[in-house]
């Protein structure tokens with residue numbers, strides 16, 4: 153049976169991603185336990201798995217409440233997070249029961265222990281605050297070189313992977329992406345698509361990884377137009393890859 157994917161809105165712009173298969177439920181980054189409880193009760197589901205991507209409170213604040221009330225097994229990174237049953241650091245392959253197997257990827261940058269969850273059977277990618285649609289997470293703990301390597305690792309996943317990021321930042325990210333690559337037709341098309349979705353108060357996510365590669369500037373640091381725009385903003389010629397990524401990230405921080 154194929155699980156059903158649903159993002160639960162939380163706080164002002166978070167999504168708590170959920171999967172259900174029969175009566176079993178899995179949630180990712182439950183920052184708000186009440187949102188999860190309301191969904192479980194409404195749908196009559198049993199919470200069996202919780203996946204965490206990094207330690208920030210908007211991703212973890214609901215863990216202890218959910219742990220006290222459910223038998224769910226909780227997996228997360230080595231970032232001193234209270235309530236985890238299993239710490240994973242990247243490279244592991246885990247059996248998630250009805251939800252199939254998950255591969256854990258180490259994606260440092262936004263935080264040092266940040267991990268992403270890839271569920272190959274259903275082409276799902278829970279990437280937390282590392283990759284956003286048309287953007288990427290801020291560098292709070294890691295280096296630009298680390299974030300570049302992390303984004304490259306995510307970008308190498310299969311085309312059909314559905315990017316399930318934790319924040320609805322797409323509209324603002326697209327404004328920045330268009331400043332970098334004003335002539336990218338895929339960006340213009342994505343902007344229209346997202347404007348339509350948001351006008352109907354629908355999420356801009358998930359989105360196929362293949363599409364992101366066509367317009368997300370942080371996945372396009374080897375594309376001449378992106379390197380040229382970042383170089384112009386930096387005031388000096390930049391090399392492809394991590395140097396361009398670092399300049400884009402600094403530019404976006406003040407955009």
Ligand code: ZN
Pocket residue numbers: 206208262281
């Ligand atoms: Zn975060």
Ligand code: FE
Pocket residue numbers: 208210211281318319
């Ligand atoms: Fe966050």
